Amino acid sequence: MQPLRGTKDILPNEIQTWQAIHTIANNILNIHNYQEIRTPIIENTELFERSIGNFTDIVNKEMYSFYDQGKRNITLRPEGTASIARAFITNKLYNEKSINRLWYLGPMFRYERPQKGRQRQFHQLGIECIGSNMPIADIEVIKLATDILKQIECKEQYSLEINSIGNLQERERYKVDLVEYLKKYKHELDTESKNRISKNPLRILDSKYIKTQEILKNAPKLKEYLSNTSLEHFEIICENLTYLKIKYKINNYLVRGLDYYNYTAFEIKTNNLNQQNTICGGGRYDNLIEQLGGPKIPAVGWAIGLERLIILMQENLNQKIKKNRIYLAVQNLQTSDILWDIIHILQEYQIKFELDLSNNNLTKQIKKANQLKAQICFIIGENEIKNRSITIKWLQTRTQQTIKLSNLRKYIKYLKTFNNLT
Numbered sequence: 001m002q003p004l005r006g007t008k009d010i011l012p013n014e015i016q017t018w019q020a021i022h023t024i025a026n027n028i029l030n031i032h033n034y035q036e037i038r039t040p041i042i043e044n045t046e047l048f049e050r051s052i053g054n055f056t057d058i059v060n061k062e063m064y065s066f067y068d069q070g071k072r073n074i075t076l077r078p079e080g081t082a083s084i085a086r087a088f089i090t091n092k093l094y095n096e097k098s099i100n101r102l103w104y105l106g107p108m109f110r111y112e113r114p115q116k117g118r119q120r121q122f123h124q125l126g127i128e129c130i131g132s133n134m135p136i137a138d139i140e141v142i143k144l145a146t147d148i149l150k151q152i153e154c155k156e157q158y159s160l161e162i163n164s165i166g167n168l169q170e171r172e173r174y175k176v177d178l179v180e181y182l183k184k185y186k187h188e189l190d191t192e193s194k195n196r197i198s199k200n201p202l203r204i205l206d207s208k209y210i211k212t213q214e215i216l217k218n219a220p221k222l223k224e225y226l227s228n229t230s231l232e233h234f235e236i237i238c239e240n241l242t243y244l245k246i247k248y249k250i251n252n253y254l255v256r257g258l259d260y261y262n263y264t265a266f267e268i269k270t271n272n273l274n275q276q277n278t279i280c281g282g283g284r285y286d287n288l289i290e291q292l293g294g295p296k297i298p299a300v301g302w303a304i305g306l307e308r309l310i311i312l313m314q315e316n317l318n319q320k321i322k323k324n325r326i327y328l329a330v331q332n333l334q335t336s337d338i339l340w341d342i343i344h345i346l347q348e349y350q351i352k353f354e355l356d357l358s359n360n361n362l363t364k365q366i367k368k369a370n371q372l373k374a375q376i377c378f379i380i381g382e383n384e385i386k387n388r389s390i391t392i393k394w395l396q397t398r399t400q401q402t403i404k405l406s407n408l409r410k411y412i413k414y415l416k417t418f419n420n421l422t
């Protein structure tokens with residue numbers, strides 16, 4: 001049996017990486033007063049249609065939608081922001097605080113052609129800062145993305161690209177002129193862009209086709225349609241990024257694939273030239289919550305694709321993994337209730353151990369402890385059971401000694417102090 005195309009098992013030897021990412025995110029975000037939120041994986045299809053936009057790739061061709069037994073039209077969430085905006089409204093989180101800082105980590109689903117860094121079930125870590133229209137919120141959010149990437153120690157260089165896409169009115173005026181210009185070159189555009197002229201002309205700006213890019217060079221520029229308010233918002237962000245020594249590049253062609261963004265749009269890309277080089281995407285969305293039936297509350301956020309991030313991570317994160325330090329070799333599993341007293345103490349001192357469950361003879365069990373590279377083997381043979389004692393064998397030096405169970409706590413305290421036992 002194979003897993004579904006575009007889905008993957010995350011195996012025990014990878015899980016520590018995932019947990020480490022969760023811990024790093026939790027630590028950094030917690031300090032900044034971001035709180036974790038977990039929303040359902042299934043939502044009404046309408047939520048995504050109304051937020052992400054009907055002419056976007058996601059809604060148009062990538063959603064996993066189905067009818068349930070109650071004939072409800074349901075979708076496996078393709079991203080996190082729409083669900084969080086929904087949860088924010090449903091639970092009236094705005095009544096509790098004027099600023100809600102939220103973060104999430106979980107699986108997302110998009111029907112796409114699977115390739116390196118592109119799956120049908122993938123994971124995003126994301127944050128949303130809801131309740132402020134100040135540029136400082138955008139800066140806090142961008143800074144947190146770079147802080148997390150720094151702590152995770154990507155082995156490759158990455159760069160931040162930002163743009164201002166203005167507000168809805170500014171974009172509408174721009175769209176009219178852009179479409180008029182592009183229509184003149186319609187026959188020279190790539191097929192995808194040709195289709196987008198009527199449906200989603202802004203997305204043509206980030207076309208990967210050289211010919212289309214050339215045509216765009218002389219097209220009207222979005223920047224020239226922005227009001228002073230939009231431009232000022234953007235300038236403040238740029239100035240602060242400079243102060244924070246966060247390197248950025250202004251990319252006038254950067255537009256995000258989702259309809260709900262305004263003002264700030266940004267991406268973090270690796271310098272790797274393969275197609276899946278965007279690890280983080282985000283921006284400001286001041287109208288989404290109102291559009292979904294909530295109050296008019298502005299917000300800004302981002303999402304990082306974790307599969308892509310993990311490809312870039314340095315292996316050293318794995319070296320911090322706790323090894324099994326103690327192996328428990330027991331002669332007669334059935335009658336050795338002393339075993340539970342030992343386990344109780346190891347648990348109390350938070351020492352990682354593994355109990356041999358084979359019922360093999362002791363020699364074989366000790367051999368296993370060596371193979372597994374345990375530090376110490378606790379041997380509990382017949383004599384030990386009779387005398388309520390433990391033989392402690394140091395596997396590297398092969399020295400051993402027998403102690404009374406009643407002295408085990410003292411012995412472990414000694415180990416923890418002098419032998420760096422964790």
Ligand code: ATP
Pocket residue numbers: 079110112117118119120122123124257276278279280281282303304305306307308
């Ligand atoms: P792309 O242009 O690569 O399709 P996107 O614009 O669709 O990206 P967003 O919706 O902004 O991506 O999602 C944010 C991040 O989530 C992306 O930068 C990427 O790291 C990750 N991501 C998106 N789709 C996938 C996928 N199918 N598989 C793995 N990661 C993904």
Ligand code: MG
Pocket residue numbers: 057257
């Ligand atoms: Mg995509």
